[in-house]
Amino acid sequence: MTRHLELKTAVMDKKTEDRSEAALGNIPSTKISARNVNVFYGDKQALMDVNLDVNAREVTALIGPSGCGKSTFLRCLNRMNDVIDICRVSGEIVLDGRDIYDRSIDVVQLRALVGMVFQKPNPFPKSIFENVAYGPRIHGLANNGEELDEIVMSSLERAGLLNEVKDRLAEPGTGLSGGQQQRLCIARAIAVSPEVILMDEPCSALDPIATARIEELIDELRANFTIVIVTHSMQQAARVSQRTAFFHLGSLVEVGDTVDIFTNPSDKRTQDYITGRFG
Amino acid sequence: MANPSEHIVKSYDEELKHLNSLIGRMGGLVETQLDGAIQAVLRRAPESAEVIVKGDAQVDALETEVGALVVRLLALRQPMAVDLRHIVSALKIAADLERFGDHAKSIAKRAIAISQVPRIPAPGLDRMARMVQAMIKDVLDAYLEGDTNKAVKVWRRDAEVDQLYNSLFRELLTYMMEDPRNITGCAHLLFIAKNVERMGDHATNIAETVHYQVKGTKLPDDRPKGDDPSFTIAEGQG
Numbered sequence: 001m002t003r004h005l006e007l008k009t010a011v012m013d014k015k016t017e018d019r020s021e022a023a024l025g026n027i028p029s030t031k032i033s034a035r036n037v038n039v040f041y042g043d044k045q046a047l048m049d050v051n052l053d054v055n056a057r058e059v060t061a062l063i064g065p066s067g068c069g070k071s072t073f074l075r076c077l078n079r080m081n082d083v084i085d086i087c088r089v090s091g092e093i094v095l096d097g098r099d100i101y102d103r104s105i106d107v108v109q110l111r112a113l114v115g116m117v118f119q120k121p122n123p124f125p126k127s128i129f130e131n132v133a134y135g136p137r138i139h140g141l142a143n144n145g146e147e148l149d150e151i152v153m154s155s156l157e158r159a160g161l162l163n164e165v166k167d168r169l170a171e172p173g174t175g176l177s178g179g180q181q182q183r184l185c186i187a188r189a190i191a192v193s194p195e196v197i198l199m200d201e202p203c204s205a206l207d208p209i210a211t212a213r214i215e216e217l218i219d220e221l222r223a224n225f226t227i228v229i230v231t232h233s234m235q236q237a238a239r240v241s242q243r244t245a246f247f248h249l250g251s252l253v254e255v256g257d258t259v260d261i262f263t264n265p266s267d268k269r270t271q272d273y274i275t276g277r278f279g
Numbered sequence: 280m281a282n283p284s285e286h287i288v289k290s291y292d293e294e295l296k297h298l299n300s301l302i303g304r305m306g307g308l309v310e311t312q313l314d315g316a317i318q319a320v321l322r323r324a325p326e327s328a329e330v331i332v333k334g335d336a337q338v339d340a341l342e343t344e345v346g347a348l349v350v351r352l353l354a355l356r357q358p359m360a361v362d363l364r365h366i367v368s369a370l371k372i373a374a375d376l377e378r379f380g381d382h383a384k385s386i387a388k389r390a391i392a393i394s395q396v397p398r399i400p401a402p403g404l405d406r407m408a409r410m411v412q413a414m415i416k417d418v419l420d421a422y423l424e425g426d427t428n429k430a431v432k433v434w435r436r437d438a439e440v441d442q443l444y445n446s447l448f449r450e451l452l453t454y455m456m457e458d459p460r461n462i463t464g465c466a467h468l469l470f471i472a473k474n475v476e477r478m479g480d481h482a483t484n485i486a487e488t489v490h491y492q493v494k495g496t497k498l499p500d501d502r503p504k505g506d507d508p509s510f511t512i513a514e515g516q517g
Binding site: 234235238262263264265270271272274275276277278 | 283284285286287288291357358359360361362363364495496
């Protein structure tokens, strides 16, 4: 808990700094800084010397063909790769001034700070309320039932789900529609007050209307969170992100403002990929 | 960046080729329209001028076809990067070519009027028209070949057109001062010269569009310009 608090304190300081910068003219500040990140699955190298800065309170989209390393990179950002035995990560990933691979970092607390939403909605086989209450409870974020209620309600509200579920909070989360389940997972992620939300193809199992709702939600959430999203839909990357990074064969080929990447990319591989010339 | 290779979806390439062929046809057509209109002026041939006036409908129809294809491509292909720039550029070029055609039509209409008044010698007009004709031809080659060097050359050549227009303007003023009976003919010729000068501007617009299409960046704003005759006054005036 002490470590978590240390990390939190660092984060809070950074937050104050961010606000003043924003007040001075919206200069984006770096939230996450990845330097020379290499990832190996056994002998196979999945990421090669990736250097990428993720700006605070922006949506950064990671795009690229299957197997390019974009999901591997995403999973480095909250050390999800730690759970894979043969996976080895080298290099530095700095979140608000702290290397997240430092031995002093508590991985559980890190994952509360850097939440994740997966491709397939994966609510716990519990009630809607319990799905959201679980995180704050195990992280001790609420002192009493009232506070917990408040966290659950505000998280559901911020995830744009409260109106649809407020009368059936005791019903199982798995009974919701796919899009609602995904928003429930987002509510669950934001209930533990993360700084960063990672999304791994969050809309690939959803229909266009549910997708639009999630995209609208992402756009609202970026006022308070830093979001990194992996998506196979280039249109989605174009719609939701401010910056786009293109990965190919384990390397980061190009990163830039989303508008520039989709109108005038500087690397031919980026152009060929986004215009449908190879894949 | 090197010329893009083919798309995985072949029908996309077919549609882009069709778009290019429509622009190519429009370009060829307006080139002929300009030539025909100027010849009708110089040869005092109202009948052939009528043909040019009617021919403008074909240019308009092609522009409509380009517009429809562009909307279709945007909706169905959701183009990105160089494809997006290509498709948006085609729409802009078609609009410039349509205006180019309108100017040819205006010239043809004046050819009919001018054939009824005394002949005025205007040797500079033919030269100016031939220059603009070459510009439109070259700039469309630049478009079809994705050749920005060629486009930039056209862009620079417009200064010569402006200069020719300026000297023609002065020449016609002199004729008007010499004999008021020349005024009607000269006034028509001035408008015709202005039409040709505007056509040169459309060719340079297209050159700028080609540059954007290929490189993704704008050409600088300070295009070389010849003298501006808007401020020319006849001697003895003012």
